[in-house]
Amino acid sequence: xxFDPVVRLADATRVHGDGPQAVHALKGVSLEVAAxxxxxxxxxxxxxxxxxxxxxxxxxxxTSGAVTVEGTPLTSLTDGERAALRxxxxxxxxxxxxxxxxxxxxxxxxxxxELDGVRARQARREALEALAEVGLEEPDRFPDELSGGQRQRxxxxxxxxxxxxxxxxxxxxxxxxxxxxxxxGAAP
Ligand SMILES: Nc1ncnc2c1ncn2[C@@H]1O[C@H](COP(=O)(O)OP(=O)(O)OP(=O)(O)O)[C@@H](O)[C@H]1O
Ligand SMILES: [Mg+2]
Numbered sequence: 001x002x003f004d005p006v007v008r009l010a011d012a013t014r015v016h017g018d019g020p021q022a023v024h025a026l027k028g029v030s031l032e033v034a035a036x037x038x039x040x041x042x043x044x045x046x047x048x049x050x051x052x053x054x055x056x057x058x059x060x061x062x063t064s065g066a067v068t069v070e071g072t073p074l075t076s077l078t079d080g081e082r083a084a085l086r087x088x089x090x091x092x093x094x095x096x097x098x099x100x101x102x103x104x105x106x107x108x109x110x111x112x113x114e115l116d117g118v119r120a121r122q123a124r125r126e127a128l129e130a131l132a133e134v135g136l137e138e139p140d141r142f143p144d145e146l147s148g149g150q151r152q153r154x155x156x157x158x159x160x161x162x163x164x165x166x167x168x169x170x171x172x173x174x175x176x177x178x179x180x181x182x183x184x185g186a187a188p
Contacts, residue, residue: 004071005032007056012065014051025051028065057090058082087112097155099143105131105154106139112158130157 014026025048033039033056041049054060055067058074067074070089074082099108109127114120131139134153143151 004035005068006035006070007031007033008066008068009052009055009062010066010068012052012055012062012067014048014055014060015063016051026055026062031056053092057092058086059092084116087116097143097151099151099154101143104140104142105136105146105150108143108154109158127157133157 009029009031011028011030012026013024013028016023016025029048029052031052041052043049051060055062056069058067058069058077061067061074069085072085074085077085099105100111103111106124106127109130110120110123113123113126118126128139131154134157136150136153136157138146138150143154146154
């Protein structure tokens with residue numbers, strides 16, 4: 001059976017800094033993730049999990065080796081093209097959620113679509129659908145007017161309007177707030 005990975009890392013290395021201060025965060029990691037596959041990246045603090053996820057999602061580029069997302073080698077892209085790929089194809093739910101405090105829940109979810117040129121009215125309609133899907137009934141509240149679990153659901157809804165096929169990072173254990181396991185609030 002043919003296997004067409006959504007993400008492929010081939011001998012990927014990431015060194016932070018140089019000289020005696022250089023940190024070899026990833027040493028020759030090869031990994032393939034198929035569409036629909038659920039992968040948990042586990043390891044002690046400092047072992048390179050965020051570095052790996054940053055590379056797999058196009059937030060960072062490897063020092064050596066190759067990263068391919070849906071057949072596109074990331075090193076072949078300009079910074080702008082990588083930013084577009086992240087908006088359209090990659091969904092991250094960050095550990096600290098990264099909601100913009102001055103935007104409502106709906107506006108936070110709309111923003112990536114609007115950056116992609118979708119008109120505000122359509123972006124809002126899609127955002128409200130995504131928020132309804134995760135059971136958020138307060139789309140016009142600001143993040144500081146929501147509970148921790150509600151904020152987490154806004155963050156989960158945010159990447160979904162673009163229906164990314166790339167794998168989302170997954171948090172195997174609860175967030176510090178004690179919310180349940182699920183699509184991860186993990187760093188990057
Ligand atoms: N920008 C940076 N400059 C220098 N070193 C870095 C940088 N980012 C990460 N590192 C180092 O690279 C190594 C891997 O870090 P990384 O953030 O990938 O770990 P992690 O597995 O995600 O850890 P945690 O579970 O604590 O989040 C660590 O030693 C870290 O100190
Ligand atoms: Mg980390």
